[in-house]
Amino acid sequence: MKTTSRVYTALIMIFLYAPIAVLIFFSFNSSKSNAVFESFSLRWYKELFNDTQILQALKNTLIIAGLSALISTVLGTAAAVGIDMYRKKWQKSVVLTVTNFPMMNPDIVTGVSMMLLFVFASKLLNINGILGFWTILIAHITFNLPYVILSVLPKLRQTDPHLAEAAMDLGCTPVKAFFKVVLPAIRPGIVTGMIMAFTLSLDDFIISNFTTETFQTLPLQIYSMTKKHVTPSINALSTLIFATILLLLILSNVTQSRAESKLNKEIREGKKQKRGNN
Amino acid sequence: MKNNNSAKTQSEKKRSLSGILLSSPYLVWSVIFIVAPLFFVVYYAFTDRNGNFTFDNISKLGDYTGIFIHSIWIGLISTVICLVIAYPMAYIMARSGARRQKTLMMLVMLPMWMNLLIRTYSWMTLLQDTGIINNLISAIGLPRIHMIDTSFAVVVGMVYNFFPYMILPIYSVMSKIDNNLVEAAQDLGCNKLNVFRKVLFPLSLPGVVSGITMVFVPSVSTFYIAGKLGGPSNLLIGDVVETQFKASNNYNLGSAISLVLMVLILICMAVMNKFADDDTNMIV
Numbered sequence: 001m002k003t004t005s006r007v008y009t010a011l012i013m014i015f016l017y018a019p020i021a022v023l024i025f026f027s028f029n030s031s032k033s034n035a036v037f038e039s040f041s042l043r044w045y046k047e048l049f050n051d052t053q054i055l056q057a058l059k060n061t062l063i064i065a066g067l068s069a070l071i072s073t074v075l076g077t078a079a080a081v082g083i084d085m086y087r088k089k090w091q092k093s094v095v096l097t098v099t100n101f102p103m104m105n106p107d108i109v110t111g112v113s114m115m116l117l118f119v120f121a122s123k124l125l126n127i128n129g130i131l132g133f134w135t136i137l138i139a140h141i142t143f144n145l146p147y148v149i150l151s152v153l154p155k156l157r158q159t160d161p162h163l164a165e166a167a168m169d170l171g172c173t174p175v176k177a178f179f180k181v182v183l184p185a186i187r188p189g190i191v192t193g194m195i196m197a198f199t200l201s202l203d204d205f206i207i208s209n210f211t212t213e214t215f216q217t218l219p220l221q222i223y224s225m226t227k228k229h230v231t232p233s234i235n236a237l238s239t240l241i242f243a244t245i246l247l248l249l250i251l252s253n254v255t256q257s258r259a260e261s262k263l264n265k266e267i268r269e270g271k272k273q274k275r276g277n278n
Numbered sequence: 279m280k281n282n283n284s285a286k287t288q289s290e291k292k293r294s295l296s297g298i299l300l301s302s303p304y305l306v307w308s309v310i311f312i313v314a315p316l317f318f319v320v321y322y323a324f325t326d327r328n329g330n331f332t333f334d335n336i337s338k339l340g341d342y343t344g345i346f347i348h349s350i351w352i353g354l355i356s357t358v359i360c361l362v363i364a365y366p367m368a369y370i371m372a373r374s375g376a377r378r379q380k381t382l383m384m385l386v387m388l389p390m391w392m393n394l395l396i397r398t399y400s401w402m403t404l405l406q407d408t409g410i411i412n413n414l415i416s417a418i419g420l421p422r423i424h425m426i427d428t429s430f431a432v433v434v435g436m437v438y439n440f441f442p443y444m445i446l447p448i449y450s451v452m453s454k455i456d457n458n459l460v461e462a463a464q465d466l467g468c469n470k471l472n473v474f475r476k477v478l479f480p481l482s483l484p485g486v487v488s489g490i491t492m493v494f495v496p497s498v499s500t501f502y503i504a505g506k507l508g509g510p511s512n513l514l515i516g517d518v519v520e521t522q523f524k525a526s527n528n529y530n531l532g533s534a535i536s537l538v539l540m541v542l543i544l545i546c547m548a549v550m551n552k553f554a555d556d557d558t559n560m561i562v
Contacts, residue, residue: 005370009382012367016389019400019438022410026403034403035410079304085297087290095301098308104491104547106499108516109540112523112532113315116322119529142311145304174296203393206500210523222395226402226506238396245391249384 020242027235034232044236051233057221061202064217068140069198075141076148077190081182083149084156099146107143111210114139118211129214136212140201147200148193155189156182319540322533335534342518342535349515350542352429353498356436357444360493361486363437364444368485369478371445372452379453390442398435398503405431405507427509435507436497443496444489451485452478491550495543515539 026034030041048054086092102110115131122130159182167177205219212220225234298305326332371382389397404411405425412422425431455478463473501516508514515535522532 005366005373008366009370012363013385015438016386016442019397019404020389020392022404023396023400035406035408035413075304075307079301082297082299082301082304085293085300087294087297091298095305095308098312102312104495104544105540106495106516106543108499108501108519109319109536110315112519112536113319114311115523116318116529116533117311117315120318138311142307145307149304199391203391205393205395205502209520219393219395222393222399223502226395226399234396234399238392238400241396242392245388249388253384 020238023235024239024242026232027239029232029235032232034235044232047231048233048236048240053216054218054221054233054237057216057218060215061218064137064140065198065201068137068144068201069194071137072141072144072148072197073190073194076145076193077152077186079145080149080152080156081178084153099149102143103146103150107204107206108210110143111139111207114142114207115210131212132214133212136208136215136217139207139211140204143204143207144197144200147196148190151193151196152186152189155186159185319533319537322530323537324534326530335530338531339534339538342515345513345515345518346538346542348512349498352432352436352504352514353494356433356440356497357490357494359433359437360441360444361490364441364489365448365486368445368448368452368482371449372455383449386442386445394439394500395502397439398506401431401435401438402426402506405434426507427512429508429512432504432508432512432514435503436500439503440493440497443492447488447492448482448485452482455481487550487553491547494546499539499543 022034026037027044028040028042029037030043031038083092083095086095114135118130118135122128163181163185164174164177167181168174172180203219205223208217208220209223222234222237225231323335324331324333326334367386371379371386374382403409406412407422407424407426409426411425416422459477459481460473463477468476498514499516501514501520504512504514505517516539519532519535519539522528522535526532
């Protein structure tokens with residue numbers, strides 16, 4: 001049994017990583033082929049770094065991801081706190097159904113529907129070429145919002161409402177009670193929501209494809225790169241993306257385990273101190 | 279007493295009101311950017327280029343019946359294969375030690391952070407007639423196999439892109455199953471197979487259901503994967519929608535197809551959710 005599961009895990013990992021390994025390997029190929037390795041070269045990396053369009057697209061992607069994550073986190077957290085305060089069941093269920101909708105709806109329909117709205121608005125306001133920075137930002141905020149709300153709401157439910165009431169009894173204003181008591185309690189949910197929003201936005205291609213024309217993001221750039229002819233700069237780009245993700249994951253794991261061991265140490269020391277006091 | 283009560287309901291009302299106030303920016307946002315766009319889809323689906331009411335777009339849908347059926351078929355096959363591959367992996371993950379679980383989880387997630395386009399592109403180069411796989415096949419003396427531009431390639435692409443979405447929900451449900459239940463079943467005389475059949479499998483069903491929806495919806499509706507790996511004869515419904523909006527500029531027909539796609543998916547989700555509810559009820 002042990003060996004079967006090991007073999008199975010290995011097979012899955014090969015399936016998952018072989019294609020990526022191939023991309024990385026051929027990013028160092030001197031020829032254009034993705035099947036025959038000629039000799040080692042950094043030619044495609046040089047080409048990539050000389051491509052101002054790609055660098056601009058990377059910048060645009062980060063701007064949209066950052067802004068949309070920030071705005072959707074603020075809007076979404078306020079919404080979650082508000083929804084949690086509703087006393088009528090039907091209000092809650094109506095709002096939650098609307099919130100769930102973009103998550104269930106196929107991305108392509110979400111993209112298309114927003115494009116129709118923007119086209120209508122451009123006719124109404126008489127603006128030509130409305131599809132650009134603002135429309136893609138609005139679209140990204142919209143598809144991020146449900147993820148923020150749905151990761152904050154469970155944390156709110158876990159938080160004892162009496163805590164905020166106690167703070168208010170002790171003289172806090174409701175606003176102060178929120179920032180001093182409720183916000184720290186739901187912070188993990190907010191952070192999770194924000195990270196999710198940021199990565200979803202970085203990765204999105206389907207909805208972006210319909211909601212911007214003039215403002216190119218990296219996924220859209222890759223889309224047009226693979227549309228026409230195959231350029232091995234994509235291999236180089238993929239390798240860099242993979243390396244960045246790997247680095248970030250390792251970093252976050254290291255800091256996490258450091259924090260854990262620090263916490264353990266503190267607990268141990270706390271126990272010692274307690275014993276000393278006794 | 280009465281006074282106290284009315285004070286209480288008043289504070290309740292106040293709370294409810296401030297709740298609505300707090301969520302109002304989001305409510306306005308969702309009405310404009312979630313609800314209104316859906317009405318535009320319906321509006322465009324039932325009008326012509328000049329905005330006159332028509333059933334033309336809907337009746338033209340008949341031409342796309344084949345593509346609809348093909349899309350659903352590809353989606354079903356991909357979902358089943360994902361389930362078959364992912365279930366044992368989720369089981370293995372849930373049964374390993376805490377440290378190993380974390381590592382495996384990271385390894386499964388890592389490729390998901392790469393863009394879908396890149397993942398699909400890599401399979402495009404792998405499956406080509408002169409690609410690596412065929413080079414390996416011919417190196418051991420077998421004839422080359424034509425794989426690119428076939429339904430097979432499309433299914434491979436779908437499975438590769440979406441099967442981690444199947445692993446995650448099943449794994450998260452399985453890792454929460456109380457080990458005492460397994461031990462109790464063993465104490466009562468179940469062998470390994472029966473423990474799985476009567477305890478683990480039924481309890482993992484909610485994860486299976488959400489995994490199925492998470493794989494089925496994108497594999498029916500996505501574009502790009504089929505266009506890149508399946509060639510022109512294997513276009514799926516998502517590719518048709520994209521062409522209508524981005525190339526043919528026929529928003530009306532595109533909206534009609536989108537509308538049908540949306541309704542189909544929502545029906546599937548409703549049916550799946552009903553299944554999930556029944557199962558959880560049965561267990562409780």
